[in-house]
Amino acid sequence: MDLNLVLQSLISGISIGCVYGLIGIGFCVIYNASGIVNFAQGAFVMIGGMATYVLMTDYNLPYAVAAICAILLAGLVGAVVERLVVRPLWDRNAAMFVMILATLAAQIVIERLAYILVDDQPKTLPPFTDIAPIRLGGIAVNYQSLWIVGCSVLIILALNSFFRSTRTGKAMRAVSINAEAAALQGIPVSRMLTLAFVLSAMLGAVAGILLTPTQYTAFNMGVPFAISGFIAAIIGGFGKPLGAFIGGIALGVIQSMAILGLGAGFKNVAALSLLLLFLFFRPSGLLGSTR
Amino acid sequence: MTAAGTLEVAPPVLDVRGLTARYGHVEALRGVNLTAGRGELVAVLGPNGAGKSTLLRAIMGLIPNQGEVRFLDKSLPRRDPAGAANKGVVLVPEGRGIFGPMTVLENLELGAFAIGRDKAEIERRLNRVFELFPRVKERLKQVAGSMSGGEQQMVAVGRAMMSDPKVLLLDEPSLGLAPRVTGEILDTLGALSASGLPVVLVEQKAPLALKLACRAYLLSLGRIVATINPREVKSHDELAQYYFA
Numbered sequence: 001m002d003l004n005l006v007l008q009s010l011i012s013g014i015s016i017g018c019v020y021g022l023i024g025i026g027f028c029v030i031y032n033a034s035g036i037v038n039f040a041q042g043a044f045v046m047i048g049g050m051a052t053y054v055l056m057t058d059y060n061l062p063y064a065v066a067a068i069c070a071i072l073l074a075g076l077v078g079a080v081v082e083r084l085v086v087r088p089l090w091d092r093n094a095a096m097f098v099m100i101l102a103t104l105a106a107q108i109v110i111e112r113l114a115y116i117l118v119d120d121q122p123k124t125l126p127p128f129t130d131i132a133p134i135r136l137g138g139i140a141v142n143y144q145s146l147w148i149v150g151c152s153v154l155i156i157l158a159l160n161s162f163f164r165s166t167r168t169g170k171a172m173r174a175v176s177i178n179a180e181a182a183a184l185q186g187i188p189v190s191r192m193l194t195l196a197f198v199l200s201a202m203l204g205a206v207a208g209i210l211l212t213p214t215q216y217t218a219f220n221m222g223v224p225f226a227i228s229g230f231i232a233a234i235i236g237g238f239g240k241p242l243g244a245f246i247g248g249i250a251l252g253v254i255q256s257m258a259i260l261g262l263g264a265g266f267k268n269v270a271a272l273s274l275l276l277l278f279l280f281f282r283p284s285g286l287l288g289s290t291r
Numbered sequence: 292m293t294a295a296g297t298l299e300v301a302p303p304v305l306d307v308r309g310l311t312a313r314y315g316h317v318e319a320l321r322g323v324n325l326t327a328g329r330g331e332l333v334a335v336l337g338p339n340g341a342g343k344s345t346l347l348r349a350i351m352g353l354i355p356n357q358g359e360v361r362f363l364d365k366s367l368p369r370r371d372p373a374g375a376a377n378k379g380v381v382l383v384p385e386g387r388g389i390f391g392p393m394t395v396l397e398n399l400e401l402g403a404f405a406i407g408r409d410k411a412e413i414e415r416r417l418n419r420v421f422e423l424f425p426r427v428k429e430r431l432k433q434v435a436g437s438m439s440g441g442e443q444q445m446v447a448v449g450r451a452m453m454s455d456p457k458v459l460l461l462d463e464p465s466l467g468l469a470p471r472v473t474g475e476i477l478d479t480l481g482a483l484s485a486s487g488l489p490v491v492l493v494e495q496k497a498p499l500a501l502k503l504a505c506r507a508y509l510l511s512l513g514r515i516v517a518t519i520n521p522r523e524v525k526s527h528d529e530l531a532q533y534y535f536a
Contacts (some may be wrong), residue, residue, distance in 0.1 A: 167400075167408060174390050174401050180353065181388030186376035186405040188456060 003139035009256040015145035015214070017252020018152035022207040023229025024236065024244030025159065025281040026200035032176030032239050033196035035096060040081055040103040041229060042222025043110035044201040047074045048208025049217030050114055053123045063126070071205045078201025082194050090193070091104050107222065109233030114219040125209070148210045155206065156245055163241075172196065175237070204229075231275045244287060250274075300506070301328025303361070304456045304489045305350075305380065310358035312342075312349040317365050321513045322358065332484035334500035334521075335493045337510035343493040344385055347460050347475060350468065350491075351375050351382050358444040362458065377405045379457030383464060387447040391436025395427060397436050398446055402453030413453075413505050420449035441472030448476065452483075459483065460491045465499065492514060495531055 023045060030038040051070035053245070055061045061069065085106045089099045129143035163169040174182040175192045183189045208217060229244075232251050236243025251271060258270030278285060303326035312320040319342050328332045335343050349356040352370045360367040367375050376382075390398050399420060403413050421428040424445040430438060435446055444464055451459060461480065465473040473496075481503045484490045494500035501507055501521040509517040524530050 106306050167404070170393070170397055170401060171404060173393060177390045177392060178388055180372075180498065181390065182386060182401075183353075183372040184351065184376055184382050184384060185401050185450065187401065188373050 005260060006257075007139050009260040010253060011139065011141055011145060013253035013256030014206030014249055014253075015148045015252070016211070016255070017232075017249035018148050018239045018245070019207045019225070019248070020228045020232040020251050021245035021248025022152055022155065022203050023225055024248050025156075025241045026207075027229055027233040028202040028239050028241045028244050029172075029200040029203070030196050031233075032155065033172060033193050034086070034090070036086065036099050036103065037102060037230070038081075038103045038197070038200065039226060039230075040085075040110065041200065041204050042109040042224075042226025043057075043076060043107045044074045044204025044222075045208040045211075045225045045229075046114060046217060046222035047077060047201075047218065049125065049212035050118060050123065050207030050208075050219070051205075051219075052209050052212070053125055053217065054118060056125070065127070067209050070209060071202050074201045074205030074208075075198040077110065078197040078199075079194055081110075081201075082197035086193070086197070090190075107226070111219050111222060118219065120219060122218040122221075123212075124216045125212045127213045142214075144210075144213050148214075151206065151210055152245070155203070156242070168195070200280060217260070228271065231271055233285075234275060235278050235285055237287035238289040239287065240287040240289065243285055243287035250286075299396075300326060301329050301331050304363060305313035305491065306361040306364075307346075307350060308361065310346065310349050310356055310360065312345055312354055312356040312373050314345075314354075318512050320349055320356070323510070323513070323515055325389070325508055325515070327489040329489060330484060330487050331505050332388045332481065332490040332492060333502050334497075334504035334507040335491065335510055336497045336500060336507050336519075339495075341510040341512040343510055344462050345513070347382055347384075347462050347491070347493055350460065351380065376454060377454070380460070381451045381456035381458070382446045382460040383444075383451045383462065385462040385466065387443050389435045389443050389447055389450075391434070393435060394431065395433055395435050395438070395446055396431040398450050399427075399431075399453050403455075406455060416453045416455060419463050420452050423452065423483075424449055441469075441476070444468060444472070445478055448479065456488065458489045458491065460493075462493045463495060464492070465494060465496055473499065501530070 026041050027038065032038055048070050051073050055066035055069055056063060085102050085139060088097055089102055127144045128147045131143065131150045133140040133142040163173055171182065171187045172192050172195065174187060176187050179189050226250060232248035233244040235247030235250055236245065251274060254270050254274055255267045258266040304329045307325040310320055310323045310373065323346055337343050345354065350356045350374045351362050351442050352368060353372050353376055356369060362378060362380055364474060367378065367380065399417060400413065403416055406412055426442060427445050427449050430442065432491060435443060438446065464476055477499055480490055480492065492500055492504065501524055507519040507521055508515050509519060
């Protein structure tokens with residue numbers, strides 16, 4: 001097999017893997033704060049790309065401003081999902097599977113709203129830096145991949161700093177470790193839950209904005225990416241943000257290699273086989289799950 | 292059986308009136324009355340399953356309850372543990388509730404969550420905790436979960452003190468600890484109480500608690516069955532009489 005092709009696939013896998021990682025981190029942030037697996041995560045990815053597109057084309061906003069507004073909008077939708085869907089069930093001590101199903105219903109509602117408000121056609125965004133790819137021997141590295149990897153690494157570092165150094169970040173960690181003990185310290189646990197939804201929605205939107213120039217966005221594109229992010233989180237160790245990021249890259253690389261070696265039809269087969277392997281042989285993931 | 296007639300009772304800072312709580316159909320607390328005033332250390336004693344921990348959890352609003360918990364002459368909200376803590380009613384829970392993966396310093400800082408980013412005040416409170424438990428100062432960077440049980444309990448009490456409590460509730464602080472460490476922690480609680488802080492101590496080891504307490508409530512099947520003056524309990528046999536009466 002041509003080494004250049006393998007390296008090219010590797011770069012492509014790392015790039016899309018970073019996006020899976022960001023989505024996976026979104027799963028972890030909410031899971032740690034509440035124990036809920038939020039299946040509305042894909043909707044935030046869709047909102048990121050879709051809202052940026054609409055704000056640029058219909059409202060003529062500059063790319064960066066549209067992207068920032070889209071991230072804020074996703075954060076707002078995250079807060080609404082938490083307040084209207086999760087909180088009423090949480091306050092009633094609903095069973096966890098009920099809350100998880102409710103987030104899946106929220107995903108479908110948001111999808112359909114996007115379909116009604118925009119349309120059903122796929123849309124794309126221009127690359128952030130629209131110049132010819134960098135050539136390294138026989139390999140071409142496009143600038144969008146560099147944007148994806150660079151932004152993802154920056155986000156990981158910023159998140160790490162947020163959770164380690166800020167008062168709110170430490171409070172969120174405390175809630176994830178022991179919510180009752182956190183409440184006994186005067187930490188407003190329910191506000192931390194809202195914040196977790198906002199943060200994870202914004203992460204999903206960033207992932208959506210980063211990936212749309214390399215692929216497309218559409219009202220129904222969220223679920224496949226949510227599933228990939230979920231697999232990334234499982235591989236890394238559910239609840240471990242760094243694990244989700246590593247898991248995302250592993251997933252992206254394995255998918256790319258499967259496409260290269262076996263054909264495009266094996267992309268999902270490889271992803272789900274990897275998920276099964278981890279569930280059978282290492283259910284706590286690479287870094288060990290938090291619960 | 293009540294020996295309250297011989298007791299001096301300070302004006303209450305914490306005044307629990309007719310507190311009732313249920314777990315499903317089981318009534319775990321039945322109209323409990325309890326007070327703790329300035330400088331008082333009151334003990335809540337009783338066998339396993341008497342409702343001691345439930346009482347503290349109900350006071351904090353961690354479980355649904357009926358009745359009234361008055362703090363400094365105002366009612367505490369029924370289901371708001373964070374609100375109660377921010378008002379100054381602070382519980383060191385059974386099992387300590389330490390944030391194991393976080394450092395000792397992070398645990399202590401979270402105890403002062405309510406005061407925000409006031410660094411000078413946080414520093415002042417940290418120094419107070421170091422005076423109470425000098426050993427904690429040496430372990431600030433250590434991950435709290437890697438400490439011994441006794442050290443964790445010191446961090447738990449220290450973290451509670453970081454919030455500058457107006458009433459301190461403790462649920463079995465001696466659980467699983469060596470007698471020497473237990474003595475150290477209880478001595479500190481005695482000193483805190485002597486400095487004016489009302490303390491409510493739930494404790495299985497009744498003789499230890501009675502040494503410090505100015506008043507003890509004996510709980511059985513969710514009811515206060517006796518209010519004991521520790522000075523009148525001369526022997527273990529006499530204490531046993533209260534338990535079996």
